[in-house]
Amino acid sequence: MSINLRSHMMRPIRSACLGTATALIALLAGAPVAVAATDTGSAHAKGTDRVITVIGHLTQQTRFPVNPGGPAAQGDRTVFRSILFDKDDKKQVGETNGTCTTTLAEENGGAEVCVVTYNLPGGQLTVQGMVFGILTQGLPTLPPPSFDNAITGGTGKFDRARGQVHADTIAPGKRRFTIDLD
Template sequence: MNINLRSHMMRPIRAACLGTATVLVTLLACAPVAAAAAEDTASSHAKVHDRVITLFGVLAQQTRFPVNPGGTAAQGDRTAFRSDLFYDEQGKNRVGQTDGTCTTTWVNPKDTNDQAEVCVVTYSLPGGQLTVQGMIFGNLTASPPPSFDNAITGGTGVFDRARGMVHADTIGVGERRFTIDLDN
């Protein structure tokens, strides 16, 4: 069977939905964003260069769209979510929000809690937006949900052409710590 990899890689991002909202609450910080904008005021595309930002996310809204309502997890289950982002763990100094969707792509037939999801998230922050996408693996219904790493695929404003990764760890119910590693 001949597979055209380019056509699979070029599918629109909107075709990939983001799931498990408690798993995806990716965050960015206000002070580093403002500092990044001040680095190059001569350019309308001031960039964030090789920096690490730690943010804290709190799930604000989540809706699940199961393939089998009331049944077990299934391929195609979707979750849409929104989270508030903070610079501090105490939930003061709100700096933005995440909005995303996840779609279940695999469910272990022997353990329906063992799943994989593909997620797409937008981080709206002062000075621009970051787009992030990737896979989440493991027992997605566990408490706490598993940590994950996703790729930064681009951005707008001070995040124009951003690359790097986001690492997320659960720190409480509906709460995550996001370590954003931006490359230039």
């Protein structure tokens, strides 16, 4: 009786890879806008919670509608850039760039899924998540509602960063981002 060791060993590896890929897709599908400023040290290295507050000033925003001239529709995209300042809104500390795609255009004020990168001193933070209630009668709301998104990673001193970002609109084109790093 001979056993084909190669095919016998490949099945568990294939199953493990498929399970890992499925878990990764599920994690990314459920995953939001973040930022950092004058904080020092790595979030991963310290192993403690840190809170960073920055103020974002919208500098560029372009909308790419599915139905130009018509109401908001699923698939509409918005691309934006903001300059980030410290919590006192005095010193520039970075910038943020991102895209949002409309996923629900009519019900309950609409919804967008956003992917954003915050370029900060010492590294970058990536954030992903949903923003709800962004539309009223098919038009963007003013001011946009508050939202919470997940920190999905980072580079440099934000290597392996996790946590969440809470955003509040504090003036037209201006938001306060409270970044809670785990």
